[in-house]
Amino acid sequence: MLQFTPSDKVKKIRASIDHPVIDSDGHLIEYLPAVRDRLRDLAGSDVARRFDRHYWTMDHGYRVPPEVRRRFGISQGPWWTFHAKASLDRATSMLPALQFERLPELGIDFAVVYPSYFIQFPVAEDEDFRRAGCRAVNQYLADTYAGLTERMLPVAAIPMNTPEEGLDELRYATRELGFRAVVMQGVILRKAGEPPRIWVDGLGHDSAYNYDPVWKFCEDNGIAATFHSSGMNWGSHASMSNFMFNHVGHFAAAGEATARSLLFGGVPKRFPRLRFAFLEGGVAWAGALFGQFSGNYSKRNGRAVDHYNPAHLDHDLIRSLFSQYATDEMKKHTGGLEHALMPLSTPREPCDEFAESGFESVEDIANVFARSLFFGCEGDDPMNALATSSFARFLGTRINTIYGSDIGHWDVRNMREVLPEVYELVEHGIYDHDDFRAIVFDSPVRLWTDNNLDFFAGTAVESQVHERRQQLNAQMGAVK
């Protein structure tokens, strides 16, 4: 009989903190034969065969020469992404009952668990495969985690190619299966034109659909909109031959695409009680997004952009300065000065490119970041150093960082090290204890309970969350 005892490092950390550790992004590896049976029962044998083909080609595509893959736009996908030497950890990822038993050993009190293989489903073009696949995974997760929710809650996979299919699965997953958390496909690769050109729909700005009914459902039902989309196979993460090339930064790229689209589309402004989380991409891109979004806003919002209105150009002054300072080569073309001033500075009707976002000031943007957006980070990301209260003061907003262990995937070589790894920031003096508590407890509490006070009801951390929720409310004012 295996004994699952915390390491001395974990024991020491746990003895030094007075709050639970919530993992907002652990992973389960679905048992595919069981998922396949459910898919067959839901959608028939043809769709089940497509499932077999998907997983077969996933592992054999590398045999097609890169030259051919380049010609047909087929990039190198993941390979060897699960543990082999760490076989206990591999089994732990596949067996929720074993996960349940081992969480205390890892120093984790509660985990929100995301599936792994499911990622094939919400991105599939084939509607039957996409929708039935998500449903099969959701049924599997609901049944597999039944009885284990004291320490773990799974998330339901939500296809998002249209608002209708998103709403359909949201209703089914939350009302029929009882899910409290969901993961939505945040990046839809759509085709347009002839020959077809792929464009990225991030569900907000310029989306092919109005997703407000989806956001409203989530807001009204206390569901946080979380995204764990892949950034591979599009943009710059599409090498024909190198998985690692495609992997570096891909979660950040996907999270950024969705977050930027939602911000420009005004979604967080229209749905102030809704909380959004972008997982596994770290926190660095979030700081960059705030800095650049608010920086551009301050210089090019509807009022500020008038600073660049060509009508204000003092042509006499420019001519005078040219006569004094221009090079001989420039002076040969003095007659072309007016023409040279035109490109990208041509008179036109101005427009407010931030109008759709609904933001009215940089302070407004900062408040929305601090209120509505959450960013998942793994323990081994050194850029988690940005998730400190001192950096928040410098940046001008708080970047809500939520800890995600990523247990179950290759990034975590030893599950027993996930808590010591994230705690290194305290040991190295980067985090104080409040910063550490923020990423493993306070921010997760806010993400999951800001709009659903009962999220942790019946779990091992319910009373501690309730107590902390009261303290946070007192600090921040009533729940918005």
Added chain:
Amino acid sequence: MTKEEFVQAAREFLWDRIGEQSKEIEPDTDLIKSGIMDSLMLLEFFFFLEEKKGSALEASAVTNEALSSLENAYSLVAGS
């Protein structure tokens, strides 16, 4: 393998994957424009062709045109 034998084998290959729709496929049907040759099918069809040829395909020969119909694909297998 003759062209007729190849087309018959390819139709069986497609039947296993797309069922009834495969009945409409003629030797000159454009598999790409018809949407049959998506990225998943392309990978599988590549391995089907290698199996029929009995050796690796010449990468430079696997073009859009070569995969656009069954009769064109036969040229990859027959090497003509």
